Amino acid sequence: xxxxxxxxxxxxxxxxxxxxxxxxxxxxxxxxxxxxxxxxxxxxxxxxxxxxxxxxxxxxxxxxxxxxxxxxxxxxxxxxxxxxxxxxxxxxxxxxxxxxxxxxxxxxxxxxxxxxxxxxxxxxx
Amino acid sequence: xxxxxxxxxxxxxxxxxxxxxxxxxxxxxxxxxxxxxxxxxxxxxxxxxxxxxxxxxxxxxxxxxxxxxxxxxxxxxxxxxxxxxxxxxxxxxxxxxxxxxxxxxxxxxxxxxxxxxx
Numbered sequence: 001x002x003x004x005x006x007x008x009x010x011x012x013x014x015x016x017x018x019x020x021x022x023x024x025x026x027x028x029x030x031x032x033x034x035x036x037x038x039x040x041x042x043x044x045x046x047x048x049x050x051x052x053x054x055x056x057x058x059x060x061x062x063x064x065x066x067x068x069x070x071x072x073x074x075x076x077x078x079x080x081x082x083x084x085x086x087x088x089x090x091x092x093x094x095x096x097x098x099x100x101x102x103x104x105x106x107x108x109x110x111x112x113x114x115x116x117x118x119x120x121x122x123x124x125x
Numbered sequence: 126x127x128x129x130x131x132x133x134x135x136x137x138x139x140x141x142x143x144x145x146x147x148x149x150x151x152x153x154x155x156x157x158x159x160x161x162x163x164x165x166x167x168x169x170x171x172x173x174x175x176x177x178x179x180x181x182x183x184x185x186x187x188x189x190x191x192x193x194x195x196x197x198x199x200x201x202x203x204x205x206x207x208x209x210x211x212x213x214x215x216x217x218x219x220x221x222x223x224x225x226x227x228x229x230x231x232x233x234x235x236x237x238x239x240x241x242x243x
Contacts, residue, residue, distance in 0.1 A: 027201050027204070030194075030197045030198075030201070031198075031201065033194070034194040034195075034197065034198065037190055037194065038190065038191070038194060041187055041190060045183055045187065045231070046187075046230075046231065046234055049238050049243055050174070050180060050183060050238075051175060051238070051243055053157070053171065054168065054171060055160055055164040055167045055168055055171070058157060058160055058167075059160055075154065078146075078147075078150055079150070082143065082146065082147035082150060083147070085140075085143045085144075085147070086143070086144060086147055089140055089144065110151065111151070114151050114154050114155065115154075117154065117155065117158050118154040118158050120158075120161070121157075121158035121159075121160065121161045122158075124161055125160075
């Protein structure tokens with residue numbers, strides 16, 4: 001493929017607006033996560049001891065639909081935001097195409113499993 | 126790394142804190158979500174986290190999240206306003222100050238719990 005030198009060339013070579021959409025997603029999800037995650041850390045680490053997160057306390061808290069929604073929102077947004085951010089690093093630092101392919105394959109699989117695990121956990125109680 | 130100034134350090138720290146937070150998040154979802162395997166499994170992990178090294182790690186995660194959050198806001202301001210680009214260096218020092226202050230505050234909160242065994 002000829003390297004695109006102008007905006008018009010680049011536009012003709014790309015098949016979608018995926019990168020632009022991810023760029024926008026990173027800003028919007030980041031803005032929301034600032035409040036969700038700092039609030040989460042404040043409420044579960046600063047205000048109360050991390051030792052208080054016992055089985056009984058966690059199950060009791062997550063049984064509340066409001067916390068279920070709050071935590072699931074963090075889970076979904078943070079995993080997408082973090083996975084896309086890590087993708088930027090993978091694409092920057094892993095230099096060959098096959099290496100990028102398998103690193104991404106393993107990485108996306110792990111994230112998908114953790115997301116499924118967290119979602120099943122949240123909505124099973 | 127090239128010999129960049131504050132902006133380069135801001136970028137590097139943003140990546141490193143982002144990757145650290147993602148690694149923490151993946152482990153955190155597993156260890157909290159492990160309640161679905163029952164109380165004994167969950168509490169075994171939970172009690173391991175009472176070791177000082179894990180509890181001190183939380184202070185660094187807190188500082189990392191504060192850095193990533195406020196530097197992210199700095200990036201958004203830089204993206205959408207000209208003044209943001211003009212003052213990016215000053216904003217980065219403000220971000221660093223917030224990071225250090227909240228890290229110290231988290232450590233200050235943790236210390237009595239750590240010493241008191243709670």
